[in-house]
Amino acid sequence: MQTLTTFRADYIPHHIQPGPGRVTEEFRQPQGAMNLDTTYKRDFNPHSIQPVAPVRPLEQKHISTAKMETIPTYKDHYKQWELSKRATTKPEYTVKAPSTKFGNTTTFQDDYSFKIPAPKESFKPLNAARLSNMPFADMTNYRQHYIAYPHEPRRRHEREQYKPNDEPFDDLTTHRRDFKGQAGELTMAIRPPCTKVNSNQQFYDLTEFRDKYRTWTIDPPSVRKAVEFVVPDGKINLNTTTHTDFVEHKVQPFVPVRPLPHSSKHSIPFEGQSTMKEDYKHWDATREPMIKPQQELEKAAGRFDDMTTFRAHYVPHQISLMHTFKPRNSYVPSTMPLHNGTTYQFSYTPKKVEVCPASFAVPPGYEYEETDARGHKFYRPVSERENIHPMMSNTSMDLISNIHGSQKAVNYLKGCQNDAIVAA
Template sequence: MKMYRKCICEICTCGRHRCPHQPTALHSNAKAFKGTSEYVDKYPPYGNVCQVESLRPKQEYQANHGRMEGITTFRADYIPHETAQRPVHIQDEYRPKTGQMDLGTTYKRDYNEYKIERVAPMRPLENKRTSGGKVNTMPTYKDDYRAWDLQKRQLVKPDYDYQPPAVIFGNPTTFQDDFSPKGLVSTGNFKPPNIARLSQVPFDGVTSHRISYVQHPLEPKFSRPKQVYKPSSQPFDDLTVHQRDYKGQYLDPVKSFKPEHTKVATDSRFDGITEFRDRYQPWEVSLPFVHKQAEYVGPDGKIDLNTTTRIDYVPHKVSMASPIKPVSQSKKNNAPFQGNTTMKEDYKAWEMYRQEKSKLREEIPRPSGKFDGMTTFQSHYVPHGISPVKSFKPVNAVRQSMVPFDDGTIYRTEYTPKMMDICPASFPSPLGYVFENTDIQGHKIFRKVPEAEINTSLVANGVHVPKEVIVMS
């Protein structure tokens, strides 16, 4: 019979047994390496080797065994030294070397010139096959094209010889050359006069609405009759289920577990001495070095304020250019201003009167005299007797029956017991398998045993598996 190997994950049938996988495996392949190497030959494998215990002390909390001293290793071992100012390096004065500078370099000294000849081309010469006949160099354009006798077009532009002006800013502009002054032209106004047209016919006030409107009578508005209030004949029951069934219990008030607030105070006087004042030792500190700025000394003599512009500039007399545009001549009218307008002439003010306010007529007359303190609710209120409301809630009472309880269910009548399968991986050693080894990923590999050896293995392990297991609810 062919034997093969299985993992505990493959033997399990219930899905609850898994091997502890190790994520630090060097290879993803779970198969063991069966090849030979120099390391495997020289170093044979050993049995179970215990892990070497670490000699490193455990990091445990050490409680305080006494009062903490304020002296540190820096304070105990520090020795103050006298410090001096860092010396300043004075740069030497530059003195140029005498004699001529040797401009020779190693490149000029060691370089040897070579005569370079032109490299002959490696490309073979092109064999041109020429014929002995003459080439006709006349193209089709020259053969077919016939030139026309066209006369040169004369320029319409007049000849203008530029002559530079003899006076500064003497060149006139194109606007001055082309602009010809013209007199003022009076144009007629075609706008119609804004005069109101008054009609001599009196306004009759008749409109199309007044002519075409036909008045229809309105139907009376439907009003629903008001229902008369009918009080209930049953007395009002103001008892609720909570008021009827609730029975109050008298309990002691809850005690507070909060500690009492006591003021922490002492009668001793504060002496003002602290650990810093007691152990602090003042050090002598030298003042920082202050650099004194040199006093400003002004230059001797007067300052020459003349510039190249003042010395070389030659002023020119420039006359202001006169405008060519004619001056607009405004006509002054000495006649008095006439304040009449079309609005004042055509508008006639109407006599307006203030409209009176439209007030509703008061239906209820205002009372006269002193208020007696009687309201409409007190005067019209009719007291009614209160009748308790009947509760329609069913009575919460236990109904007892003399008929015996029928506890028969569909599950009890139709349930058939079945054999319960036991997962072979639940045993320390699965039935029919023998533990072989554990691979690098943490899988437990079991080797299948033939059926002839299963009975002997059961007796050796002392595990007896029942044939059928019946489970009843």
């Protein structure tokens, strides 16, 4: 494998000089003392300033020697009126003790008066069946004005037996009729041929990095030696600063503020009597019955009577069957044969299928003449070599574009079909 690249072939080494660097001047310490004067110290002009007098007037205190009178206007002008006690408008509530136990009635019992509801009068008419002796009038306008027309019997269609056609099937389609099988040349590949290169030479693996690589000498890293641990002699001193500097103080314990529990030394027995036990009297209370009206309806006793108003007032009527006026679905078969003639059967003309000569690589009976710039091949009949049509130099697309109208182009191609063949 050849290792020469475009970079190696076109590379031209140039001698490059380093650019001029900036030379830093050496610092020189100035001689003498440093001048610490500033523009503020040099240009500052001190002025004598007097203290500013306050604009606020001085506070003037007036001290009076008169004696202060401590009688207010309320005590001086207040006059006490004699007011009589206002009579109360609240009625006196005299409690009367009941003569019986739990004889006090409530306001609901005193003011409630039970009223027996009166049944309402029904204005609904009685649902009584009305019996009539007149017969039912079933005569309608349809029955009076109906006219029965005689109907012809229905014709019966006899199915004709299928007969196959003796003519051969015309399987010519638009694809077969218009198809032109023209053998074209194979498309050539544009890519260059893949040639296998076999070389016995050794691979040249030298690169630009290997050419210009410079090895630098690097010192090995310094290894720090660990210091060996030496056990100290003697015993370890466990005293700390807290042990050495701690000063113990004698502190008295805190006295609790809570008083100490005192045990009573009285031997007097406990008196368990109270006003509740002395004045309480246990009464015998009975539950008061519920106040509700008495039932007016009495429960029925005996067997249930399942007679309803529908069963009691039902009157059966005799039903007369309705006469149907619908005509009967009757038909009479017809002996006339079905007229199954179609326009396709009448106008069908069998045609002979001809093979297009353009489907062959070399059309039989034709001779190759020329090929135009577009790649169309022109053929002419062998018997008519001398009768060359003056328009054959043009292609089929040029001929059709020069003729105005679609019908003229079709007629022209039909006329040229016997003279020449155009193949793409």
